[in-house]
Amino acid sequence: MIKRIMLAVLSCSxxxxxxxxxxxxxxxxxxxxxxxxxxxxxxxxxxHPVYAVTSQLVVPTAVxxxxxxxxxxxPFFNLTGKGESIFEAIRKLSSKTSRTPFYEHNKLIIxxxxxxxxxxxxxxxxxxxxxxxxxxxxxxxxxxxxxxxxLGVKPPNEKLPSMYIASMSRNHFKxxxxxxxxxxxxxxxxxxxxxxxxxxxxxxxxxKQLKLIGAAVIDGQDMKMVGTLGLKETSGLKLLTGRAKDGxxxxxxxxxxxxxxxxxxxxxxxxxxxxxxxxxxxITLHIKGRVAESHFHRNHLQAKVLSTIEEKxxxxxKQLTELAxxxxxxxxxxDVIGLDKxxxxxxxxxxxxxxxxxxxxxxxxxxxxxxxxxxxxxxxxGIINQTSNYNEVK
Amino acid sequence: MNHFEYSDKxxxxxELAMAVSSIMVGAGxxxxxxxxxxxxxxxxxxxxxxxxxxxxxxxxxVAARLASRFPNTGFLDYTSKIVTKPVSYVLTFLxxxxxxxxxxYATRGxxxxxxxxxxxKTPTEVIVFIFLLVVSYCVIGSRTALLRVxxxxxxxxxxxxxxxxLANIRFFEPEDLLPVFATDWPHLFKGAQAxxxxxxxxxxxxxxxxxxxxxxxxxxxxVYGLLISFGLYVLIYIFAMGILSxxxxxxxxxxxxxxxxxxxxxxxxxxxxESAYFAIFMMTIFNTASMAFxxxxxxxxxMFRRVKKVVWVLILSPLIYILAMTPQxxxxxxxSRSILVMFAxxxxxxxxxxxxxxxxxxxxxxxx
Numbered sequence: 016m017i018k019r020i021m022l023a024v025l026s027c028s029x030x031x032x033x034x035x036x037x038x039x040x041x042x043x044x045x046x047x048x049x050x051x052x053x054x055x056x057x058x059x060x061x062x063h064p065v066y067a068v069t070s071q072l073v074v075p076t077a078v079x080x081x082x083x084x085x086x087x088x089x090p091f092f093n094l095t096g097k098g099e100s101i102f103e104a105i106r107k108l109s110s111k112t113s114r115t116p117f118y119e120h121n122k123l124i125i126x127x128x129x130x131x132x133x134x135x136x137x138x139x140x141x142x143x144x145x146x147x148x149x150x151x152x153x154x155x156x157x158x159x160x161x162x163x164x165x166l167g168v169k170p171p172n173e174k175l176p177s178m179y180i181a182s183m184s185r186n187h188f189k190x191x192x193x194x195x196x197x198x199x200x201x202x203x204x205x206x207x208x209x210x211x212x213x214x215x216x217x218x219x220x221x222x223k224q225l226k227l228i229g230a231a232v233i234d235g236q237d238m239k240m241v242g243t244l245g246l247k248e249t250s251g252l253k254l255l256t257g258r259a260k261d262g263x264x265x266x267x268x269x270x271x272x273x274x275x276x277x278x279x280x281x282x283x284x285x286x287x288x289x290x291x292x293x294x295x296x297x298i299t300l301h302i303k304g305r306v307a308e309s310h311f312h313r314n315h316l317q318a319k320v321l322s323t324i325e326e327k328x329x330x331x332x333k334q335l336t337e338l339a340x341x342x343x344x345x346x347x348x349x350d351v352i353g354l355d356k357x358x359x360x361x362x363x364x365x366x367x368x369x370x371x372x373x374x375x376x377x378x379x380x381x382x383x384x385x386x387x388x389x390x391x392x393x394x395x396x397g398i399i400n401q402t403s404n405y406n407e408v409k
Numbered sequence: 410m411n412h413f414e415y416s417d418k419x420x421x422x423x424e425l426a427m428a429v430s431s432i433m434v435g436a437g438x439x440x441x442x443x444x445x446x447x448x449x450x451x452x453x454x455x456x457x458x459x460x461x462x463x464x465x466x467x468x469x470x471v472a473a474r475l476a477s478r479f480p481n482t483g484f485l486d487y488t489s490k491i492v493t494k495p496v497s498y499v500l501t502f503l504x505x506x507x508x509x510x511x512x513x514y515a516t517r518g519x520x521x522x523x524x525x526x527x528x529x530k531t532p533t534e535v536i537v538f539i540f541l542l543v544v545s546y547c548v549i550g551s552r553t554a555l556l557r558v559x560x561x562x563x564x565x566x567x568x569x570x571x572x573x574x575l576a577n578i579r580f581f582e583p584e585d586l587l588p589v590f591a592t593d594w595p596h597l598f599k600g601a602q603a604x605x606x607x608x609x610x611x612x613x614x615x616x617x618x619x620x621x622x623x624x625x626x627x628x629x630x631x632v633y634g635l636l637i638s639f640g641l642y643v644l645i646y647i648f649a650m651g652i653l654s655x656x657x658x659x660x661x662x663x664x665x666x667x668x669x670x671x672x673x674x675x676x677x678x679x680x681x682x683e684s685a686y687f688a689i690f691m692m693t694i695f696n697t698a699s700m701a702f703x704x705x706x707x708x709x710x711x712m713f714r715r716v717k718k719v720v721w722v723l724i725l726s727p728l729i730y731i732l733a734m735t736p737q738x739x740x741x742x743x744x745s746r747s748i749l750v751m752f753a754x755x756x757x758x759x760x761x762x763x764x765x766x767x768x769x770x771x772x773x774x775x776x777x
Binding site: 036037147150151152200203204207208356359360361363 | 450525526527528529530531532535584587588591653654656657660667670671673
């Protein structure tokens with residue numbers, strides 16, 4: 016008898032023990048790989064701004080197939096929802112699909128330029144940081160034009176636009192003018208500390224192609240985009256902040272081109288804070304590079320040739336960094352060079368005094384003097400010395 | 410001839426050290442960097458942790474000295490020798506309440522965190538209920554087995570914690586640890602106060618030392634156990650500072666999980682590495698909860714000798730369930746935490762010191 020009762024109890028318990036409350040079949044999941052946020056209506060005193068959120072959902076079955084096999088079906092689809100809050104917009108867009116959008120694998124967030132300039136960035140990013148499905152390593156871009164259109168691009172060699180953007184931005188170190196991807200976690204830190212920052216700027220060039228065209232400068236106090244940096248200024252900013260490793264510099268020696276690949280770029284800042292209202296900063300850039308391509312057909316093993324290249328590199332670095340400084344300090348008056356971070360780390364007392372008046376308020380940053388001292392060293396010339404010695408004067 | 414090592418109902422040195430380590434490494438590891446960093450500027454919290462650690466080591470040693478004065482004697486018995494019998498009954502009862510609160514707080518902690526990140530649709534009630542079923546199963550069995558489970562789980566827990574921190578090393582920014590020494594002393598002490606709670610769990614030696622087969626080593630083993638979890642906490646803190654930065658840690662509910670989530674292994678193949686973290690959190694919080702539950706039973710059954718263990722489990726587990734479900738929000742969770750802090754300070758600092766002093770003064774127990 017007891018055995019039978021036990022058997023009945025145990026059998027009933029099977030109902031309790033099978034499966035999981037939160038089970039969602041993988042076929043029912045819509046993996047979101049990118050989010051784009053646009054501003055529909057900027058809002059006014061009485062009205063809240065309205066956002067349009069576009070999620071890019073992957074169709075896993077179509078990703079695996081070849082284009083010819085899959086025929087009509089695209090490996091992804093974009094859905095847009097509108098709302099006064101991002102959460103609302105995301106909920107609205109999920110009513111348009113049979114698959115439950117799942118944001119845990121989201122890789123990108125694209126904000127439109129209009130939103131970055133007039134919208135409220137802190138509020139837009141709030142959900143994307145607060146939600147348990149969010150990931151702090153998601154990277155953030157600003158798009159010239161609509162974010163929705165950037166996500167609609169049909170790249171020729173990648174199946175998903177989001178993958179295309181992610182891989183493209185991963186090449187940032189190869190070329191000097193591509194601003195490195197910025198993680199949303201780092202933006203959170205900048206926002207908490209009130210530090211200004213830059214975000215990579217992306218543009219749709221054609222229905223099939225996107226391009227990173229520089230950087231968007233975001234002011235740390237009111238969290239609005241104040242302007243853009245062109246390709247040269249972006250290069251200068253990367254050099255200034257010591258992130259130009261693997262970048263390429265082109266210099267001219269007697270009208271002949273020499274291309275130098277940077278092996279390392281380390282930055283060190285010296286601050287002279289005696290004048291409280293106009294501090295002086297000296298940024299020393301130690302750049303090591305190797306000759307990648309040379310149209311200057313001379314004996315590269317001569318110390319004189321190398322030192323000429325070094326000189327030209329230094330000159331070029333100075334030129335680029337001064338362009339960047341001119342733009343961010345002179346025009347935008349926004350410290351994306353990270354001098355306030357430097358002060359916070361090394362001169363905390365002074366930092367506390369100027370806090371709130373650094374690149375806003377009295378804007379001490381705009382009055383400060385920034386001097387750049389490049390120090391280039393060519394460490395290698397590749398695996399040959401000369402391609403021809405036609406020009407050589409022995 | 411030596412007796413067979415695991416045949417008796419005694420525990421060895423390693424078991425005690427691991428018990429001390431694993432009761433400390435519990436639900437607290439999730440929130441630790443936030444609660445310490447919020448009092449200090451930049452990463453200065455490490456100074457607070459050092460202060461808290463030093464204080465904890467000293468008082469743990471005091472508690473262990475107290476317990477090892479009375480080898481093979483339970484807490485109630487030796488306290489009634491030191492102070493009078495009624496006082497010892499009151500003390501034991503208060504300790505029972507303290508550990509009951511710890512058990513329910515740990516249970517609720519893991520339930521909230523797993524609901525937030527893994528089981529959004531499962532009701533908290535169900536998670537707590539099922540977790541308690543497993544804990545009760547563990548507690549109802551032999552006590553030495555429970556302590557040996559620690560010995561089995563804790564090295565895995567420690568290993569995964571270390572691996573997860575180190576897997577993030579390429580995102581570690583030493584600059585985020587600057588400026589150093591920017592915080593003033595009052596704030597450092599506030600931080601130390603917050604950090605101390607995580608190390609206060611060593612009071613379990615007061616109850617487990619009587620099961621030691623080498624009671625003399627109680628002091629040494631307690632300090633060893635404390636040092637292991639102290640090391641883990643320092644590691645967790647420093648990495649949260651270097652990877653998330655101090656301001657972000659301060660504003661992240663579970664900084665340790667955020668660190669685990671930021672792991673990106675090359676190839677982007679494994680991106681949800683934090684699931685491993687959850688597995689070990691379950692294990693370590695299971696240890697914390699079951700040991701705390703077990704100590705409650707030790708306290709109560711020493712007071713009421715005739716009641717069987719099963720009865721205690723049946724009475725106490727619903728009580729833990731109710732206590733765990735009482736806080737309705739994160740704010741109320743924080744309030745119940747501050748009640749725990751008060752208890753912890755009284756029981757881990759005041760009680761052992763005063764008991765040891767009275768015992769020395771009255772000359773009770775073995776003096777070595």
